[in-house]
Amino acid sequence: MKHNAMYVAILAAAIAILGAAALVADGHDGSDAAYSEDYGTVYGIDLAPGFSYSYTPSYPSDLAVTTTIEKYESAGISASMSGKTLSVSVKDGVTSGSYDIILKASSSTGGVSQTAYQHIRINVVSGLSVSGSINDIIKGASVSFTPSGSSGMGAVTWSVKSGTSLPAGLTLSGGKVTGTPTAVGTQTVSLTATAAGESKDLIVHFTVWSKIAGGSAQTITSHGDTVSSAAISNASDIGVTWKVTKGTLPAGFSLNASTGAISGKSAALQSVTVTITGTSSHGPAQTATKQITVRSEPALSLTGPSSLITYPGAPDKTAVFAATSGTSAVTWSVTSATGVSISAGTVTVTDGASAGSVTVTAKTAYGQTATKTLAITKEASAAISGDASLGTTVGTAATQTYTSNVGGTWAVSGAPAGTTVSISSAGVLSVSGSSPAIFNLTITHTTPGGQSVTKTVSCSIVSQLVFTSLPSSGVIAYEA
Known part of the structure; x- marks a missing residue:
């Protein structure tokens, strides 16, 4: 009897020690066990749906031991023995609760019958769950995204989903996606969370919207012709519309709400400065402004x-x-x-x-x-060239040509009564008279530049040489 008691004690101690090495106690003292019997220390095992738990008890090497399931709570778990190994899984639809399993070890080695029990409690915990979202951003903005992942089975680690890559500009490090996306449009971040061998994908979509553009201040000027400020280029994805938010456009000018261009014409003298504001209709709210000065005046000539x-x-x-x-x-x-x-x-x-x-x-x-x-x-300094005297007989016109080193007009003055005097545009002086006369003429040459030079010409008009007597008026005298 002493030997029997000793073997029972040794078997019970071995099961307790080896079970403690393989299982983690959950801190229960057995008082809240599903079974009223006291099977000793309760060893808690956390198990999530989709996982299986296997356990092969070990015993002193000199004993031949048979292990069976004494009983278990089948409402939440499935348990079976295959050879010496216990296999446990959580039933479909079970997401919480604790379910007990009692293992029975039996041995008859050496003619000594022994029985020992081990109390295992399967605590159903949550499996791997993932979530997270990235807000839409404006191009140039950075992303800092920490995906949410939890598992009752252990720590969660993150990686980029196999066969995918992060959008250009983003990196994953330490479970955090950071960076500045370089492309506009819908972006997809595909991650895989892993905990205790379970994996689950998290697919997150977000949109990078183009940044709204305004423009530097601009001045347009009309001289009665049609003028236009520069169209403001914005990507079509954000749908920008423009309106005047400060000042009033002058008569004859209008704003294109789609392009932000002001155009029109006027010849009135005016200068008006307005501010236009563009507002996006898609994506995160954005506004941009531009100052335009509209001037007009008559065309200059x-x-x-x-x-x-x-x-x-x-x-x-x-x-x-x-x-x-x-x-x-x-x-x-x-x-x-x-x-x-x-x-x-x-x-x-x-x-x-x-x-x-x-x-x-x-x-x-x-x-x-x-x-x-x-x-x-x-002009050069003007001078007149030509004879300083001119003579003719009564009734006969005399001419003489005068020149100047500078072009211009000619005039003559000083002609006495009874004479006819003129000078042509070519500088040809003509003098005639009906009776003998001696006089001085002044020739004046005026240049295009306003120079005026003169020359004095002495003129003589004498009688024609004729016989003024008849031979009959002569005297005949005899000379002896």
Whole structure:
């Protein structure tokens, strides 16, 4: 009897020790066991649906032991023995609860009959569950996404789902997806969570929307012609519409709500600044603004001479130019040239100027420009060439040609009564008279530049040489 008691004690101790090594006690003291009998320490095993638990008890090597299931709570679990191995799984539809299994070990080694029990409690825990979402973002924004995963079976680890890759710009590290997506459109993050051998995929979709664009401030100017500000380019995915949010468009101008372009025409003198605001209709709310100044004025044109002539020693010469009235303030300029200046549209040319051309430019405060070329001619000092005297007989016209080194017009003065005097545009002087006369004429040559030079011509009109007597009036005398 002593030996029997000893073997029973040894068998019970071995089962307890080996069971403790294979199983984790859940802290129950057996007082809340499903069975009223006291089977000793309750060993808790956490088991999630879809998992199986197998356990092969071990015993002292000198004993031949048979292991059976004494009983178990079949409402929540399935349990069976295959040889010396216990197999347990959670029944379909069971998601919680604790279910007890009593193992019975029997031995008759050495003629000693022994029985020992081991109390196993299967605690049904949640399996692997995953969740998470990524909000839509605007291109250029970063993503920081920590997927949610839990399992009663152990720690959850994350990886990129096999056969997929993260969107360009994103990386997975330490269970967190971070980065800045580079592409616009629907993006898919495919992850796989793993816990205690169970895997579950998490597929997350989000959209990267284009960033709304506004634009730098712009000024458009109409001179009675149709003008337009630049269209604002935005991607079609965000559906931007524009409206005036500050100021009022002047008459003749309108806003294209789709492109943000302001267009129209006017010749009225005005300058109006408005602010337009674009608002996205898709994706995260976005707005952008642009300031546009609309100006208009009459078309600018210039009037004034195309040429100016000066000469050595001449007084200052001027050429007056006028710009279209009703425009914004006009500033004047002339290309740099010695002896040439401009003030309020009046070009002044001194005798020190050289021959050539200059460009007169008028520019309005609203940016219009108009130009006109002024050709500057510099004459030589004028002089008259030709005889200083001219004679003829009564009734006969005498002519003489005079020239000048500078072109121009001719005039003659000083003719006395009874004479006919003229000078042609070619400088041909004609003198005639009905009676003898001696007099001086003044020939004047005026150049295009305003030079005036003179020459004095002494003129004589004498009688025609004729016999004024008849032979009959002679005296006949006898000379002995």
